[in-house]
Amino acid sequence: MTEKHVYPVNPDFAKRALITREQYDQMYRQSVDEPDAFWGEHGKRLDWIKPYTKVKNTTYDYNNLSIKWFEDGELNASANCLDRHLAIRGDQTAIIFEGDDPAESRHVSYRELHEETCKFANVLKSQGVKKGDVVTIYMPMIVETAVAMLACARIGAIHSVVFGGFSPEALAARIDNGKSRFVITADEGVRGGRKIPLKKNVDAALRNENLGGVEKVVVVSRTQGDVPWNEGRDVRYEELMKDASADCPPEPMNAEDPLFMLYTSGSTGAPKGVLHTTGGYLVYASMTHQYVFDYQDGDVYWCTADFGWVTGHSYILYGPLANGAITVLFEGVPNYPDSSRMGQVVDKHKVNVLYTAPTAIRALMAEGESCMAGTTRESLHLLGSVGEPINPEAWEWYHRVIGDSRCPIVDTWWQTETGGILISPLPGAFDLKPGSATLPFFGVQPALVDNDGNVLEGATEGNLVILDSWPGQMRTIYGDHERFVQTYFSTYKGMYFTGDGARRDDDGYYWITGRVDDVLNVSGHRLGTAEVESALVAHDLVAEAAVVGYPHDIKGQGIYVYVTLVQGEEPSDELKKELVQWVRKEIGPIASPDVIQWAPGLPKTRSGKIMRRILRKIAANEHDQLGDTSTLADPSVVDELINHREFQ
Ligand code: 6R9
Numbered sequence: 001m002t003e004k005h006v007y008p009v010n011p012d013f014a015k016r017a018l019i020t021r022e023q024y025d026q027m028y029r030q031s032v033d034e035p036d037a038f039w040g041e042h043g044k045r046l047d048w049i050k051p052y053t054k055v056k057n058t059t060y061d062y063n064n065l066s067i068k069w070f071e072d073g074e075l076n077a078s079a080n081c082l083d084r085h086l087a088i089r090g091d092q093t094a095i096i097f098e099g100d101d102p103a104e105s106r107h108v109s110y111r112e113l114h115e116e117t118c119k120f121a122n123v124l125k126s127q128g129v130k131k132g133d134v135v136t137i138y139m140p141m142i143v144e145t146a147v148a149m150l151a152c153a154r155i156g157a158i159h160s161v162v163f164g165g166f167s168p169e170a171l172a173a174r175i176d177n178g179k180s181r182f183v184i185t186a187d188e189g190v191r192g193g194r195k196i197p198l199k200k201n202v203d204a205a206l207r208n209e210n211l212g213g214v215e216k217v218v219v220v221s222r223t224q225g226d227v228p229w230n231e232g233r234d235v236r237y238e239e240l241m242k243d244a245s246a247d248c249p250p251e252p253m254n255a256e257d258p259l260f261m262l263y264t265s266g267s268t269g270a271p272k273g274v275l276h277t278t279g280g281y282l283v284y285a286s287m288t289h290q291y292v293f294d295y296q297d298g299d300v301y302w303c304t305a306d307f308g309w310v311t312g313h314s315y316i317l318y319g320p321l322a323n324g325a326i327t328v329l330f331e332g333v334p335n336y337p338d339s340s341r342m343g344q345v346v347d348k349h350k351v352n353v354l355y356t357a358p359t360a361i362r363a364l365m366a367e368g369e370s371c372m373a374g375t376t377r378e379s380l381h382l383l384g385s386v387g388e389p390i391n392p393e394a395w396e397w398y399h400r401v402i403g404d405s406r407c408p409i410v411d412t413w414w415q416t417e418t419g420g421i422l423i424s425p426l427p428g429a430f431d432l433k434p435g436s437a438t439l440p441f442f443g444v445q446p447a448l449v450d451n452d453g454n455v456l457e458g459a460t461e462g463n464l465v466i467l468d469s470w471p472g473q474m475r476t477i478y479g480d481h482e483r484f485v486q487t488y489f490s491t492y493k494g495m496y497f498t499g500d501g502a503r504r505d506d507d508g509y510y511w512i513t514g515r516v517d518d519v520l521n522v523s524g525h526r527l528g529t530a531e532v533e534s535a536l537v538a539h540d541l542v543a544e545a546a547v548v549g550y551p552h553d554i555k556g557q558g559i560y561v562y563v564t565l566v567q568g569e570e571p572s573d574e575l576k577k578e579l580v581q582w583v584r585k586e587i588g589p590i591a592s593p594d595v596i597q598w599a600p601g602l603p604k605t606r607s608g609k610i611m612r613r614i615l616r617k618i619a620a621n622e623h624d625q626l627g628d629t630s631t632l633a634d635p636s637v638v639d640e641l642i643n644h645r646e647f648q
Pocket of ligand 1: 309310311385386387388389411412413414415416417498499500512513514515521524525526
């Protein structure tokens, strides 16, 4: 790294910053050397109904795995996000809602959000929802979604938010896996001027015979669109809210009681329900939100994620609200009505902190600097990035064009499983290097290991593991604890394996290089290659399919599919289109294949394992670097694929 690639701490930002480099060094040391003292102190940032006397009780011992934080404490997440703010900031804005239509926005105060949440919590109770029940939320980005999540938390129900872009089939699989008896949805969502038939999708999902267990579907009116109605099962949000009492005492929850589950893709099998608990998660989400975004009272903070992903949970809802923040909730997309929308929203609501994804930045970059014309963005003082590695060019562009060369950028590395940010700059403390997530947050002990699990020292590259637990860590995979232990703790015994690779430089800065397993990251969305493959082979004409990622200018990774048709079937462009539609139907538009290549055969080892390494190289047009192909059962397959490679 040359000096010109280092951005020293911005002196103006340092003046207001909560944490200096000296403080970071001292606090980090304590967090690792004396975790009980450190987290015992910082756990007090929340209101506890019953204070904890124990702090950290965790072991990564493979045969004896156990993760508990604040285990004898009791609290309620919704009370921490709402009730405790009423006396000091009841009339302050909690949520600024910005509609898909730029003419539509409104402010919701903490008092209003509290009242709606209490009412809806009573509604859920009246519909039979009890503590420990799983409630599926399939909603657009509207205030009622925040209300629904907080209302679940208030009564101790476990919410399971399913991204509104998922297909009925994907929704059905998640409802089924969670044995969820309740669904909350909206008539339709609106994004980029287009309607999304959420209620219709729920109906289609529930037609699946295995889902007979769903008792109630609560439907919020977003568009007042005409939707089919199933008397007895479907109930209207607005009608139930009319008569609901606004008095609903928060349920005391043990720190280790579940708060929510959220499905995410792994390298094998069906998506897994990542389970987060109450105390550790909320301490960690709120503390990272405060320090990473240097959040201070009155700052207007905008995270552009969706509630369907973990970023929406931790950094639109729980972290910010626990901190009494003003959080922007955006229903739309960055390029509607046109590509100046992001700048427009920043100016309209005087946003100080903008947290978005590299894919959005690259899409704007492709439009050219004119996409910020007519906006000043002068309110911004900090930028954030999440979801995938940010390439230095996109970082520089974000810094220069969106942030007017004035705002530090926090490149935050974390995962659904980690609950909150693990590696990120603290903006008033660290010099920045474009493309590096820099250093670990308090209490986080990253390490790089070789393929045999040996810890590597100094400047090097390897598999990224975490050596000890932090409070926000997931506790299990819903309904499959064994899979949890296997997935995260069996590759390198005694360590949490992230699935990512990383490089560490001479300053100890981490550079995340991307997944080292069979997980794709398409526009910041995680997808398992196995998921896309099983969708494809479910098609009658597909005999076999192999899916790999390839470098894509905007999406980060695109989806490259090799398909072998059943004997006697002829490849055609129509069939390609049909397969793309098929995958969209099975999973959702985010899984649309970018390239389909017909493959008369796939490169396999003699034991029949598909050699994806080779398929990745062909897709990336790097077939001069195939490496060792001597273990292939039939090497001629490779030449055939190279000769018929699809051009992107
Ligand atoms: C929060 C979130 C997790 C995977 C993760 C990694 C990639 C996320 C990143 C990043 C490089 C960053 N990732 N943030 N890679 N730099 N700042 O995205 O969770 O959807 O579970 O994805 O995303 O590969 O393992 P999730």
